[in-house]
Amino acid sequence: MANDLTAELHLIGERARSAARILALASPKAKNAALLAMAEQLLADASEILAANAIDLENAQKAGLSGAMLDRLRLDEKRLSAMADGIRVAASLPDPVGAILKEWTKENGLAFQKVSVPIGVIGIIYESRPNVTSDAAILCLKAGNAVILRGGSEAIHSNRAISASLQAGTAKAGLPEASIQLVQVTDRVAVRVLCSMEKHLDCIIPRGGKGLIETVSLHARMPVIKHYDGICSIYVDARADLEKARAIIMNAKCQRPGVCNAAETLLLHREIATTFLSGGLRTLLEQGVEVRCDRETLDLIPFSIKASHSSLIKEASEEDYRTEFLALILALKIVGSVDEAIAHIESHGSHHSDAIVTEDAEAARCFQRSVDSATVYWNASTRFTDGSEFGFGCEIGISTDKLHARGPMGLQELTSYKYLISGNGQVR
C-alpha cells in the first residue's frame, strides 16, 4: 500500500515535471486563454461540483464538524462564481515570467541578463477550504508552474470535481492536463511522501494549521514557504493621535478577528495610557472585546469602565502576550518608551505585522527600522497585510519566512530567475 502510494505520487511528480517544462515556455497569451477556459469550465460544471460538495458537507455533518468548519467547506453558486471571477482576474494580471530584472555588460564584453522564470513544480498542501484548489492552481499556472495539490479529506469530493474541471479547461486550451494535479489519497502518509520528492517538487507551500506546517517543515527536503503565527502588535506612542489610535485598534482587532493580520497585543505608552484607558478602551469593550491587561493597566482603568464591563476585563498571563487569539481578545501592556515596545515585539511577536501610532516621525522611523517583521506600519492598521491591499492583484499566501518571499506573496513570488550571458567567444 505505502509502496503503491509512493509509486503513484512519483508518477504524478514526473507528469508535473513534464508539464512544467511546457508551461515554462508557454506564452502569456496561451496561459491566459487557459485561465479563461478554466473559468468557463468551472461554471459549466457547477452542478457536478455542487453535488460533490454536498457529499463532503453531508460527511462533515455526520462527523460532527463545527459550524465554522462547515461554512469554510460549503460551496454555492455565488462562491463558484467568485472562484471563476478570481480566475478571470488572474488572467488580466501582468505575466510575471520573462521580465528582465537586471542587465549589465562587463568590461570583457559579456552581456548579462537576469530574467524571471517559473519555479517549476510547486506542491500545495492545504486543509478544508475547497476554493484553495482553484486559487492556488490558477496562480501557479499564471506564473508558469505546474502544481500538485493535496487537500484535506473533508473536501476530497469537492476538490476532485474542481480540479477535474480546471484540468478540462486547461486541456481545451491546449496546455497539459498535468499542469494541475490533485493527489487523490488524503492519507497523512501522502504528505510524507510528497515531502521526500525533492526531484519532482521544487517547493512546497503548506496552507493550514500549525500541525500541518510543522509536519511539512520537519520532513520536506525541498524549500518550504510557510506561514506560522500572526501575533501582531499595535504600539500607541506618547505622541500618538489618540483618535487615529482608536480607529486603527478597532479595525485591527474587530474587523475580522479570525485572520492572521488582526492585532493581538496593544502596547500603550505610559504617558497616554490614562487618557486612552478612559476613552478608546470603552469603544473596544462596547464591541465585546475582552482585554487581558498587565497590573499597571488594570490599575489605570477607571472604576466606571471596570464596573460596566467587568466580565471583559481580566489580568493577563505572560502567555497571553505570545498567543494568537484569533478572537475578540486583546492583550494590553503599558511600556515606557518606543524601545521598550520594540523589545516586547521582538521577544513576544511573530515577525508578521506590527504597527506604531504616533505623530513623531523620528519614533516612527526608529520603530519601522528596528522591528524585524515582514510588514511594519506607521499610522495604519495591520489588516493591510494582504496581497490585494498591496496591489499585487492576488495572493498565494503570506510568508513568515525570510528567504525567497516575506509577507504577502503574489505572482512574482511564484517565480525564480536565471542568468542569460551572451558573448563572442570569451574564456577565462
Add this chain to the structure above:
Amino acid sequence: MANDLTAELHLIGERARSAARILALASPKAKNAALLAMAEQLLADASEILAANAIDLENAQKAGLSGAMLDRLRLDEKRLSAMADGIRVAASLPDPVGAILKEWTKENGLAFQKVSVPIGVIGIIYESRPNVTSDAAILCLKAGNAVILRGGSEAIHSNRAISASLQAGTAKAGLPEASIQLVQVTDRVAVRVLCSMEKHLDCIIPRGGKGLIETVSLHARMPVIKHYDGICSIYVDARADLEKARAIIMNAKCQRPGVCNAAETLLLHREIATTFLSGGLRTLLEQGVEVRCDRETLDLIPFSIKASHSSLIKEASEEDYRTEFLALILALKIVGSVDEAIAHIESHGSHHSDAIVTEDAEAARCFQRSVDSATVYWNASTRFTDGSEFGFGCEIGISTDKLHARGPMGLQELTSYKYLISGNGQVR
C-alpha cells in the same frame, strides 16, 4: 553529552540572535570599520594562526590525508594576507542593507517601501578549507547577519585561531563578539542539532561534499541554500564558429577541471561533428583530456587521431553523461538539433551552467530560453559562473536551488526584505 552539546549550541544560537539584532541596525561605517579591524587583527595574529594550522597539518599527515587535501588545509603568510585582502575588498563593497527595492503609493494614500534587511542568523557548515571561516564570516557580517560557523575536524585548530582573531577585531570596533561564533565541537551530532534550531538560525548554507549537503537538506527545519552538482554541458551548434567552440571547450574543460563550473559534457551537432572531431578534438587530447564518446562519435573520429591517442578515447556509458568528473574527462555525444541538445541537458544535466556555441541568434535564443539552468551561456565559457566574474565583488557560494538565490550568491543574496507602510490613520 548530547544534552550538553544541545544546551551549548542553543546558547550559541541565543547569543547569535542578540548579536544579529545589533548588527541589523549597525551603520555601513560601523560594519566596515569592524571589517578593517578584523583584517588588521588577522595579520597581527599571523604567528598564532600559522602555529594552529601546523597542528592541523601534522594531524592530517598522520591521518594520511591526500596531498590535495593537505594543500586545501595549508595556510601560509601569502594565504593569510589574501584572506586579509578579501576582508578589505568586502569593506569597500556597497552596503546591501537598507536599499529601497521598490516603492509605491496606493489610492488610499498608504505609502509602501520594500527595503532590504539582513536575514538574521546564518549557519555555515563546511569542510576542510580554513579560509571559508574568514570568507563566510565577513560576507555575513557585511550583510548585517550574525554567523554560526561549523567547520570540519581537520581544520579545527586553524578555525579556532582565525575565528578568535576575527572576533577580537569585531569587538575592537565595538560590534558584538557573538557576530561570529565557531562551534568548537566537530562531532557530526552538532550538525544535527544545528539543523533543528529553527528558532535561532534563519538559514543554513552547507559548503562541501554531497554527503554533507544531503545530511543538511534532510534534517534542516530552516531554509537551506545549497550547491549540488555541476554537470555543465557545451553544445556546439550546426552554425557554430568552430574556432570559438574549440577555445570555449578548452577553457571550460581544462583551465580548472576540479571546479563546479567546468564542462563535463560536449554535445556536437551532427553537421559539424566530422569537422570538429578532425580538428578541435586534437587540442583536447593533446591537453590530456580523456574523451568518452557515444558510438556515432567514435565512428567519426579519424583513424590517425585514434591511433595517436588510443588511451584517451573510450566508449561512454549512459552514466558518464550524468557524472561530474571534476577531472580531465569529457563525455561526448552527437545530437541532431538544438532541441535534442536541450532535451539531453534537461534529462542529464544539473541545472547549473550550460552553453551553446553558435552564430545563429535564433538557435541561441531558443537554447537560452529553454535550458532550465542557473546560468545559460551563448558563445562564452561556463567558467564565468562566479560571483566576481559576475561583478558581485565576492561570492558566498553558488546556489543550484531555485528559491531565494540561484547561481552565484553575493551580498545581496545574504539579505531579505521587509515592507514599511506609512499612512495617516488608514483602516480597512
